[in-house]
Amino acid sequence: MNNTDDIVKVLRYIEENMRVTDQTSIEYLDAQGNIDRLSIRQNHIIFGRRGSGKSLLLKSLGQRSEFSCISVNMEDFKDISFPNSIIQVQKSILRQLLPIVKKVHGKYALAYWMKALPLKRKLTKQIKTLDEKLIDPDEYDKSFKETKAGKVFGKGKGKVGGSGFESGSEASEEIETSKQIKIDKLDILKNKLTDIKELFSEVAAFIGKDIYLILDDFYFIRKDEQPYFLDFFHRVSKNTPLYLKVATIKHRSKLYVQDSSYIGVEIPHDAQPLNLDYSLQDFDALVTFMKKLLKHINEKVGVEIDYSKLITDNAFRFLCLASGGVPRDFFSLLISLGPSLGGGKSISKPNVIEKAIESVANKMEHFKKDAANEDVLLEHYLWIIKGDIIDNKKWNAFLLSNSEVQNHPQINQAIKELVDLRFLHLVNPNISASNSDGTRYSAYMLDIGLFPNANPRGFHQVEPGQKDEHHRVDKIRSAPKLDLGSFSQRICELKAPLELELTD
Structure with a gap:
């Protein structure tokens, strides 16, 4: 039986150590x-x-x-x-x-x-x-004046009282020239x-x-x-x-x-x-890692909590899925589930999805902060994908042609950044579609926080490694394909004032 006081201790310890400071006592699980x-x-x-x-x-x-x-x-x-x-x-x-x-x-x-x-x-x-x-x-013009000295010599002839003579004189002359050069602070x-x-x-x-x-x-x-x-x-x-x-x-x-x-x-x-990223590509390894993290925290706090008695196995997997493999997101969701932990009823999958949806606003704030001046444009990319895949086709996953996306560098960059910003999650970088059209795809999942509700109707909710009705390994192979032509056209219609800075 899990002690309620022990659960409170663990949640408090997690919350105190969510952000790394000089006072952080949690250790890196290496x-x-x-x-x-x-x-x-x-x-x-x-x-x-x-x-x-x-x-x-x-x-x-x-x-x-x-x-x-x-x-x-x-x-x-x-x-x-x-x-x-x-x-x-x-x-x-x-x-x-x-x-x-x-x-x-x-x-x-x-x-x-x-x-x-x-x-x-x-x-x-x-x-x-x-x-x-x-x-x-940062950059400025600097003027210089140079003065050069020279001599001027004059010579003349004259006659006084019938006698001729010749005389000369010498005078100094200064010549001043101005120059202007550009000074760059970085060069200095x-x-x-x-x-x-x-x-x-x-x-x-x-x-x-x-x-x-x-x-x-x-x-x-x-x-x-x-x-x-x-x-x-x-x-x-x-x-x-x-x-x-x-x-x-x-x-x-x-x-x-x-x-x-x-x-x-x-x-x-x-x-x-x-x-350092744990992705959804090896989902079982991710689940194992999160369990190790909780065991490590148990040891730090000095408690023996059996989390399998608090969270159903399916809910725990969805907790890992909702985190996208990011430990801080995993712990944030666990803290939000705190009031329901140890209440006599195990945390279920809909409970996890509900908390993930509630936390998406906070996640979006981090998105805007991290994306800096590209935040508005990246947000447009995200809402176009969500509208097409979740709202219209009612899937939580999509396929992206590995060859075709190379012809759309801006879309390619946006999807990579949306993965790094934790709203898209790469599941498989090299997979075929269920109709076997000979094209290789990357399979992505949209973040659970983008779901319309905790129990969406008529919704294809796929998990990493889930088998289809024919017992084929990946149900995600049946996910809809992202139409890059239509996608590109919609981005062009935005007439955005800037493009994404491409990275390797």
Whole structure:
């Protein structure tokens, strides 16, 4: 029998640790050895949707002692213009390095102070220099005047009293010319790269550790500025004991561009990827992982709750399905079900769907925040898909032609971003349709929160791995196909003022 007080303790513990802070006591459940991977001397890009555990993983990394972690939350700089964002992040890094340097105590005090004091002065001076750069405009014209000195010589002949003579004179002349050149703040910062690299190397040598620079929630930097921002710090890290650990949402991130030269970070040449997302592609593994999370929380709180007595097996699977594989969404739904837990009646599938529908408004707020200036356009894409698949065809899933979508890059980008924003869920990236037309499709499910109600009538509600009436493995193969021609036409009719920034 589950104790009601124990359930309250668990729900309180979950709610207190939903957001990662310095006070968060929940531990990262490292089933895939991600902390060990991030600990190696290598640049890493950590991909994961909001709530997938990126920040918790990086907090766990920072607790290791064999290197020094400098952590910067990029959301703090989302409204800062570029390249001032680079300056602000540099300042944040240097301010965090100062106390690290102060904590080092050498065996011989005099030798320590002879090295520490000049190094602290350098760090402080660099912070002051960056402060001065902040007030400069991002780009401006600067006028120069040059003055050149020259000589002018004159010669003449004359006659006085019948006698002839010849005389000459010399005078100096100044010639002034004006020039105007364009000054770019980013170029000035790049010109100081060598100084910054030397400073980081000097700090690392002094503290006797490598420096791991954590850039969390990198997707808050404007997408068109991301390659240039990342390029700067990647240059700083080259041939120095500084390693980048960048956490972001995959298709909200543009890591490099090919301009007149290569700019940014290219995977896997410049950094190794690490994917934290549990998707619906291996649904049984996802269900197992969520059960492990609950067991881990039981141990942290010191209780023994049997969740199978509180939630039916089908409802638990739908709880995992409604989360889309995102732990925070799973816990949010569990908390919302809290008043019904332990009430003598097990949580059912309709209960889960009802709470998922109620939570969609909050999810949409996160959607708008994460999508930044593309939120309105992406919302149009989402409502067109929902209207076609859920409202008209009464399915919770659809098929997308893998070949045809390549001819519609904007739709392709939108669907990838809607997956990352947790409103679409990829079930199978390579599947055939039930009519076997020879085309390969990707199968997607729409988020349960988009359902019209908890018990929609005449609705084809398919689950990952569910068999059809002929006992074929995937019922989802019978799902309707997304009409890309019609879809594209409807987007064109919107006459949207901008297009989505394409990512790889």
